[in-house]
Amino acid sequence: MSPPRLDTLEENIFVNSIPILITGTKLEVPRAKFIPYGLNVNDKKLPKNDDDFAGPLNISSNFLFFNVSYDSLWVNTNGVISLNRGIREVESPKFPNNYAPCISPFWSDIDISHSGEIFYREIIDKPTLQIIEYDIQDKFFSFYDFIATWAFVATWIDVPQFNYNNSFNTFQSVLASNGNLSFVIFNYEQLTWSVETAQAGLNGGDGTHYFNLPGSFSSSIKKLTNLSNIGVVGKWMYRTDSLYNFEYGCPSDNLMRFKPSNVSSLGGDIIDITGPCFNKDDLIFAVIDSDQENPQGCVFKNQFTCSITTKKFKRYGRIPVLLIINSYLLYEEEIDVYEPKNGALIKKNRDSLLSLIEKINNKLINK
CATH class of the missing domain: 2.60.40.10 (Immunoglobulins)
Structure with missing residues (x-):
């Protein structure tokens, strides 16, 4: 039996520069719109274990991340792609940290021992690379001529929380590069469960450079399916090769x-x-x-x-x-x-009254 799916989703539709929330049945980034994944496209699968990882996986093209070049990576059960070590920990130290350079679509306590699947593969075939590069060209206007020469995709399908098997998350992370420029894409179909320590974002691993997605370390992280930084609900995209060249916003903690x-x-x-x-x-x-x-x-x-x-x-x-x-x-x-105390309310009313009296006096003087 297939796991339960979300029946409705609040979508952000932009009208005159203002987002309007509309309840509907359409998932903005359903798994059918993910970069193709699964055994039929020669993906590999993580073992049906808890707190496991695959790696080091040697990659055919170096991936530049926060100005550091990496030639291998790890895919971790708990919602992370790491760049210098495998990760079994179920909770992430808050970004930024010195723990590990990593790309984290949803770092939390995921357990696929009994249900859920995690797929991954390196992408070098031109048709799939073109799908990714067109997506980047469409959203990053200054890179309209970007040509992807390498990509890597990891996909978490219907993954449950440890000790729970009644709600499921589905999301995908895509890394892409042309040898000089690097990009990360997060696709979210559904985040039906979360914990207060879940974190999504990018961590340079040097204790300084990072980027957190909204809602990290709170239950609001589930809203990532309803929001976006590129105008497509449930999709997030960042340029990540250098220290200070995020296409959108500033390289900060993403907090107001x-x-x-x-x-x-x-x-x-x-x-x-x-x-x-x-x-x-x-x-x-x-x-x-x-x-x-x-x-x-x-x-x-x-x-x-x-x-x-x-x-x-x-x-x-x-x-x-x-x-x-x-x-x-x-x-x-x-x-x-x-809620102001009575004194503050009286002061505000008094100030408004004095302002009104002053206006009346000015009118009388000018007559």
């Missing part, structure tokens, strides 16, 4: 930060948002507390900062903020919204 970090539910606070890098011509919007009908423009201040003025909140506590840059780059974080 707010100053001030807590604001009044009455609104009227000016918040500086940092984390991603901005260009003066970027279209930047903030969707606060999932209010997609009323997105707020985030005003460009400099390369590292944009600002918004808060409106009155309908509630207080931890409130989600979604930042959208140029329709495809998404950042999500929460801000603390507090």
Whole structure:
């Protein structure tokens, strides 16, 4: 019997630069749209074990990752492709770390002893390489002439969590290169289970260079199937050969930060948002507390900062903020919204009243 599948999925459809969540039955990156995988395309399979790995696997073309060239890799049961050692650990130290350079679509405690399959292979045949290079050319406009000469794909199909066999995750990681430029693609069909220590991203293994995907180390990591950095729900793509040339955003921890970090539910606070890098011509919007009908423009201040003025909140506590840059780059974080005490409310009302009195006086004076 096949494992249960998701019946519905919230999809991001971009209209006028604003994402609208629509519930539907279509999976944006179903396994049928993955890079071909399985025994019929000569994939190899990881053994039906827990916390296992295959490797070292010598590759026919060096893969440049954070400015370091690698000639072998390991495919690990627990949702990781590592570049200097096999990994049996079920939890990842937070990126960045010195533990291992790795590409992690979903590092968590995966157990395929009883169900689930993990496939992998090196790709050098031209038809499959063309599928990958067309995908990269389409999303990285400055590399419209990129020609892939080598690729590697690892695919986790219906993999369960250790000690649980009632929910399943399906995702794929693709590495591609032309000998100088390197790219990583993550395809997510479904993430139906997670733990608070699950992590997705890229780790240079030097304690400095890394890139985390949103939701890592929280249950929100399951939202990777609903989001994207390239405008295709469930698909993520990065250029990874150098230290500072991520095509989208900055080589940071991919987290937004707010100053001030807590604001009044009455609104009227000016918040500086940092984390991603901005260009003066970027279209930047903030969707606060999932209010997609009323997105707020985030005003460009400099390369590292944009600002918004808060409106009155309908509630207080931890409130989600979604930042959208140029329709495809998404950042999500929460801000603390507090309920003001009576004194603050009185002060705000008094300030509003004084402002009104001043306007009336000015009108009387000018008559």
